[in-house]
Amino acid sequence: MNQEFELIAKTFQGLEEVLAQELTELGAANVEIGRRMVSFTGDKAMMYRANFCLRTAIRVLKPIKHFQATNPDEVYDAVKSIEWENYLDNMSSFAVDAVVFSEVFRHSKFVAYKVKDAIVDYFRDKTGNRPSVRINNPDLTLNIHIAEDQCTLSLDSSGESLHRRGYRQEQVEAPLNEVLAAGMILMTGWRGECDLIDPMCGSGTIPIEAALIARNIAPGVFRKEFGFEKWKDFDQELFDSIYNDDSQEREFTHKIYGYDNSLKANTIATNNVKAAGVTKDIVLKVQPFQQFEQPAEKSIIIMNPPYGERISSDDLLGLYQMIGERLKHAFVGNDAWILSYRDECFDQIGLKASVKIPLFNGALECQFRKYQLFDGKYKEFLTENPDVEFKPKREERPARSRHHGERVEYGRKEGRDRFRSERRRENDRPAFRTRDDFRQEENKTESRPRRAGEGKEFTRERKRDFNRDEPKRFPRKEEGFDREKPRRSSRNEESDKRAQNSIGMRYIHRRRKPEEEN
16 A cells, blocks of 8 residues: 555646645655656555645546557557456446657547557457446546657546536636636635635636635545546545545635626626535625725735637727726735736736746636736835845747738837827828929929830730739630639739738737647
8 A cells, every 4th residue: 555656647738836836745756847747656645635635637647557659559569468457347447548749640549449459359358358438437547648659558547637626516608727727826826815806707716716725625525536436446445534634724814705797607606606615715796897996905816807719808908908907006015917818918908017927728828927016116116025026027939020011010109109200290281282282292203214124015914913903814715724714823912811811919829739738
């Protein structure tokens, strides 16, 4: 029971350091940070505790075989060589989840089928019967991870993803993932030392996760079961001792406030808060952020406003302008953390962020920014608070040349100065123009001698290429061409399409490909 083995906790990109800190506090050994995962070592009790207590882990894997493979047959042979009667029998059910980053293995489902075939053939050769494959609620879930030719086959000790806490009764459109919400709260350093406010709480995910963190209640207490409870070596007594241990829980003397302008969202959040058993810690209210007032006590804001992706807004940039205005006038002396997607949305807030952390919300690579709302001048604030760090982390973006036809985005000062100069020219211009004005302009045009080659007659081809609005003439049938044949785009039309595609909203980062989510 005290034998230690390798374990892997998977998470979202950007939460690796928070997860590593959680594992260290939990007592895990050999903690190493990877990409969207943290590896560590521990015994069976540590594996149970990791599933039950970790807030920023999606699942906990137990590797059972590392091997190298350059083709599907080698994967099949390596999997079939395992003594599967230690984990399964021919009456059990299993499922295989494959994550592949390789030039050799391009399809994750094909890899999963190879693993499934190897296990089925192993039992068929041994007993004449085979276990069944079940997608939902199998007895054993396997995970195979392939990076080029390096393969790791693991048992999934979590079963259903750990973000499914079990307290959510209903949800609003585009709810925030529980793991991401907990990671955001832990990143701020808040552990219940003051009030916490979510002015756009939706179904109440951030307030509920904050209450669990403040009271140090394990997130796994609401789950019905974990994957390891179906394993052959499951220790019920050991898990019961972990489940029933509430010695680490603590008192919370402050309040958590959740506001939303939707009555439906407020009702859903109220039901979820009751299911989580943290009603006395959370105050929910229907209130738009325009009515937000200065809190009486020291507070921190953590919010996830709409991005214009899954949830749209009639005036998205106006919404962020209002957020900045309310923070500047009604949240002085406190800190606000905002998760959003588009750079121009952050620009509308009109405040300088002291911290910028890249985080993935689903497939969207967002940023989690911290704003310190101090009263008075900046120098006076630093003098009174010498220990406070206020060093913005800038994003380093490689410079690129502007494409033909691409719109130039001017900064706020340059755009304002340009606007003012244009307004001055317009004010100096007379309301109407006389015939003498036109004659004066004509006289200002200087004549010059014609150069060699100028004035060439426009051929039909040159005119067609020059005037892109003129429809292109197709040769007649007797000339050897069919009128219905589609024409090829001209060089000017292709450049126009490229220019139109390059013009658009600016994004902070690229979209993540679907296969990278796993």
